[in-house]
Amino acid sequence: MARDRNTGASHYPDGMTGYVMDPHGGPENGSVRAYLLHRAKPHIPPWLGWAATGLVGALGHWRWPDSAAAGVGLTLASVALTGVTWAAGKSTTKQRRLHSAVTVACGSAWVTAACLAGPTAGPVDDLYLMGGPAVALSWNVRVVLRNNIEGTAGGSSDGGLLEKVGLARAQIGAAKVEPNRVTAPLALEPGEQTNDDVAKALARIASALDLPKSAVRYSPDPDSERRGDLVIVPEDMLSEVVEWEGPSNLGGSIADPLNLGRYDDGADLLIWLPGDPDAGRNSTHLLIAGGTGSGKGDTALNVLTEILSRTDVVVWFSDPKAFQDFAPLRAGLDWGVEGGTPTEVMVAGVEAAIPARTRWLGAHGYRQWVPEAAQTQNDPAHSCRGDGRACGCEGMPFLVAWFEEAANTLRALGDDAFTGIAQEARSAGISLVVSLQRPSYDQMSTSTRASLPSVIALGCDPRDEGFSLPETVIDAGAHPGAWGNRRPGYCYVVSPGIDESRYPSPGRTRRFTIRAVPVMERLAAWAQANGAHADPVTAGAVSGVAGRAYTGRTTTDDNDEAQPAVALRAVREEDDEMEHGGLLVDPEDAYIDPEQELPGSEEGDDAPIFGQDTGRKPTPEEARRLFADALAEFEAEGRMVVGPRDFKDWCERHNLSRPWVSGQLKEAYLEGRLEPTNATGRWRIVPALTAA
Numbered sequence: 001m002a003r004d005r006n007t008g009a010s011h012y013p014d015g016m017t018g019y020v021m022d023p024h025g026g027p028e029n030g031s032v033r034a035y036l037l038h039r040a041k042p043h044i045p046p047w048l049g050w051a052a053t054g055l056v057g058a059l060g061h062w063r064w065p066d067s068a069a070a071g072v073g074l075t076l077a078s079v080a081l082t083g084v085t086w087a088a089g090k091s092t093t094k095q096r097r098l099h100s101a102v103t104v105a106c107g108s109a110w111v112t113a114a115c116l117a118g119p120t121a122g123p124v125d126d127l128y129l130m131g132g133p134a135v136a137l138s139w140n141v142r143v144v145l146r147n148n149i150e151g152t153a154g155g156s157s158d159g160g161l162l163e164k165v166g167l168a169r170a171q172i173g174a175a176k177v178e179p180n181r182v183t184a185p186l187a188l189e190p191g192e193q194t195n196d197d198v199a200k201a202l203a204r205i206a207s208a209l210d211l212p213k214s215a216v217r218y219s220p221d222p223d224s225e226r227r228g229d230l231v232i233v234p235e236d237m238l239s240e241v242v243e244w245e246g247p248s249n250l251g252g253s254i255a256d257p258l259n260l261g262r263y264d265d266g267a268d269l270l271i272w273l274p275g276d277p278d279a280g281r282n283s284t285h286l287l288i289a290g291g292t293g294s295g296k297g298d299t300a301l302n303v304l305t306e307i308l309s310r311t312d313v314v315v316w317f318s319d320p321k322a323f324q325d326f327a328p329l330r331a332g333l334d335w336g337v338e339g340g341t342p343t344e345v346m347v348a349g350v351e352a353a354i355p356a357r358t359r360w361l362g363a364h365g366y367r368q369w370v371p372e373a374a375q376t377q378n379d380p381a382h383s384c385r386g387d388g389r390a391c392g393c394e395g396m397p398f399l400v401a402w403f404e405e406a407a408n409t410l411r412a413l414g415d416d417a418f419t420g421i422a423q424e425a426r427s428a429g430i431s432l433v434v435s436l437q438r439p440s441y442d443q444m445s446t447s448t449r450a451s452l453p454s455v456i457a458l459g460c461d462p463r464d465e466g467f468s469l470p471e472t473v474i475d476a477g478a479h480p481g482a483w484g485n486r487r488p489g490y491c492y493v494v495s496p497g498i499d500e501s502r503y504p505s506p507g508r509t510r511r512f513t514i515r516a517v518p519v520m521e522r523l524a525a526w527a528q529a530n531g532a533h534a535d536p537v538t539a540g541a542v543s544g545v546a547g548r549a550y551t552g553r554t555t556t557d558d559n560d561e562a563q564p565a566v567a568l569r570a571v572r573e574e575d576d577e578m579e580h581g582g583l584l585v586d587p588e589d590a591y592i593d594p595e596q597e598l599p600g601s602e603e604g605d606d607a608p609i610f611g612q613d614t615g616r617k618p619t620p621e622e623a624r625r626l627f628a629d630a631l632a633e634f635e636a637e638g639r640m641v642v643g644p645r646d647f648k649d650w651c652e653r654h655n656l657s658r659p660w661v662s663g664q665l666k667e668a669y670l671e672g673r674l675e676p677t678n679a680t681g682r683w684r685i686v687p688a689l690t691a692a
């Protein structure tokens with residue numbers, strides 16, 4: 001069929017008749033009578049049925065007036081016919097099945113009465129005149145509604161939408177129509193079509209409706225392979241930008257939902273990090289994945305501001321981008337580092353905190369972290385004492401360990417290590433938050449990806465969709481690849497606690513502008529004064545591996561236990577006054593093996609060594625002292641993870657070789673001064689000051 005661009009008229013091949021609707025519903029060719037006839041056609045059969053019923057009733061009475069045998073036969077036939085109708089309607093929708101059975105029952109009962117008593121006797125004719133049209137009209141209404149739903153979905157009178165998209169014979173049930181959202185139950189052809197077929201047809205449905213792909217979604221019924229809900233959201237209500245004005249629940253608990261923005265139907269976009277034993281939900285780790293310009297930075301700010309506004313959580317935060325986006329919030333963090341070695345130390349800190357926290361939670365009768373765990377333990381049911389009395393231990397806040405642009409860190413850590421940490425952290429009241437520069441498998445391996453159950457998937461390259469979102473959610477119509485960086489802040493969120501039918505619905509986070517900076521600074525100051533401090537157990541565990549690198553949040557509060565840095569400084573000053581060999585052994589002397597030979601060293605060279613480039617090799621003893629000094633210096637700077645490369649300049653200065661340093665590092669490990677890390681050739685300094 002061709003269409004004249006100027007007149008809008010359609011030209012059919014010779015001999016064909018037909019019409020095409022213009023967008024306003026008027027006939028474009030053919031007569032008005034033909035159009036009306038065509039429109040009326042689907043509504044005529046019920047009325048023909050009504051007329052036929054009347055005719056059968058009249059003929060039956062003429063044949064069997066007042067016959068008792070005919071009465072029995074007709075009644076049985078009527079019941080049988082109704083039963084057959086009910087049975088035959090098994091494969092259709094419940095509503096249609098009932099409607100058909102009731103229609104047949106009414107019709108056959110009237111025929112029986114008309115045959116026996118006569119079509120005009122008593123109320124029989126009135127029943128015919130009133131009941132018949134009512135039943136016929138009910139079928140007309142049904143057809144109209146069905147057409148309307150298909151019409152809403154873009155179907156036109158020359159073929160239903162479903163037929164157009166290859167789902168002929170699928171049935172659409174009564175649609176729920178809300179402002180800007182139509183939800184229509186779909187029942188597919190039994191044995192012929194599956195929910196996968198609908199998923200594959202979504203793009204064609206969007207095309208038929210002239211809508212973007214993300215406007216059409218499908219939520220399969222988990223209990224049926226041929227049923228589900230087709231959801232159409234015609235207008236993009238997210239196009240309006242909403243600016244962040246402040247946290248949603250200042251002073252609340254981290255167990256309360258974090259409000260990150262809104263869904264396309266206006267509902268709040270919420271996530272939960274800690275688990276909820278009542279809901280059978282464990283705590284979760286979160287991946288924030290999006291391409292450049294997708295609004296990942298602002299989304300992270302939405303998440304972080306929400307977390308910092310709660311009173312029972314501490315945040316450890318690593319940002320290789322030197323807190324470019326997060327600087328206004330830094331004061332509210334319990335521990336903030338800028339990537340590289342400090343991040344390695346932070347990872348070691350998380351690793352150390354996990355068993356300590358899990359033990360504490362277990363000892364206090366918590367199977368997972370709940371808000372009560374963050375309070376002072378005054379409940380005998382959560383006591384670590386054997387005598388059943390309340391223990392009064394300080395509470396343990398939830399811990400969020402956040403790794404911005406984490407690809408390098410994760411690669412250095414290795415898959416097994418990360419998977420292990422992720423698994424164990426969940427029962428230790430720790431959530432990991434990880435953001436990636438590019439959401440793809442070359443940034444993060446499959447198994448590491450699998451250990452992050454929650455994701456905020458922002459716009460990305462279409463090829464990376466499968467990385468960001470589970471296949472089922474993509475099949476249901478989620479397509480972050482369609483946004484790229486053109487829709488900043490648009491996201492799909494998959495996370496425990498959210499109704500799964502929401503997963504394919506897009507949401508949008510709030511935008512942060514320059515106006516948000518003072519509000520964020522106020523929030524950080526608020527968090528500094530009112531937020532939680534790391535509990536002694538967590539702080540102790542992390543200080544044990546990170547030493548001075550872990551400072552704890554600085555406040556005006558004088559709680560030394562919650563501020564390991566203050567405690568450490570006090571210990572160090574005390575140590576300086578002690579003679580070597582006291583309780584806290586001077587690291588310079590503690591690990592020297594005077595018997596060990598230094599490769600290539602010159603015997604008997606006893607020139608002074610400290611602070612000078614001698615241009616000669618130090619004696620073995622000098623070299624070991626220098627090495628111990630270097631470790632102490634690293635520790636003092638908070639560089640708690642070291643490897644041969646960190647000694648490059650030092651080697652040059654002291655005429656010592658890299659292999660010698662490698663050997664010395666191993667030796668220091670054997671002596672307990674270093675611990676291996678998950679990365680080959682990297683060692684963690686065991687803090688000398690807290691080792692006691």
Ligand SMILES: Nc1ncnc2c1ncn2[C@@H]1O[C@H](COP(=O)(O)OP(=O)(O)OP(=O)(O)O)[C@@H](O)[C@H]1O
Binds near residue numbers: 291
């Ligand atoms: N929810 C939002 N609504 C509207 N605009 C937003 C939203 N989020 C971010 N933007 C805007 O989109 C642009 C890119 O945002 P942002 O810098 O957060 O992206 P990004 O993914 O972090 O990019 P990059 O990785 O390059 O830093 C900014 O101009 C920002 O203001």
